Amino acid sequence: MSQRVKIGKLAVLLASLDKEELTPFQDQLEGVKFCTGRAGSMNMQKVIAAVETAAKRQHIISEEVYRETHSLYHAILEALEGVTRGQIAIGDMMRTVGLKFAVVRGEPYARNGEGEWLAVAFYGTIGAPVKGLEHETMGLGINHI
Template sequence: MSIQPDHRIGKNAMQLVLLEEEEHLYGEKLKEQGFQFCLGKTGSMETQKVVAAIETAAKRSGVISPDGYRETHALYHAIMEALHGVTRGQVQLGSVLRTVGLRFAVVRGKPYEAETEGEWIAIALYGTIGAPVKGSEHEAMGLGINHI
């Protein structure tokens, strides 16, 4: 049940979210390896708006199916895990006077050699978090991985 070295889904999601000028080249590499992905940006003082933006992008791009519950459920758990990293374990924003400005990458694929391990989804978040005052924010990053 070993992970294929170039199929580490979390590492691929983090690299994709951090790239800006070369993301299209990296994206081609991911497609060649059988991964699906999407990229986007979101910012808000409300956690539900961040979750909704990522979920909408994943559905519109075809990374997850808009029908059914299983894929959306897996995506939700990966998003919440990634938000724990960004918010340092307290997934609260506006209620504690914090706001985020984030880039996100959603990557779906088969990181394991064994077909029986199935598909997984990873969410990488990178950006800023802080008081809703320009210049009061700092960098933050989060990663969430879940099986589908």
């Protein structure tokens, strides 16, 4: 049995902390694959595409295996529910987001047979498309591969 990896916690830390703030957590990142990036838009599809593109380019998921893309998509949607408070819409509701994201792939269960999972976390701002009127937001989604 392997040790339990808290992929959701790691995703939240990666999305919300600066590089220097992450230093104490470097040893926890061993044994997982991860990537980070930024997405800002009034278009939800652009946010989803930014995460998917980063995960594929950084080899967190394989472009050749549909179930990996499918798992990522559901983790992204779950995380966006948190960002948007359950109303998965931004531009249609006259709001915009500026987000940092993280994708973490690992085995969160001690039993080896449970397999790999993906966690997606967003941290940033959401609000009216007027500079200075946004507020902080965060979302986390986890899905099995």
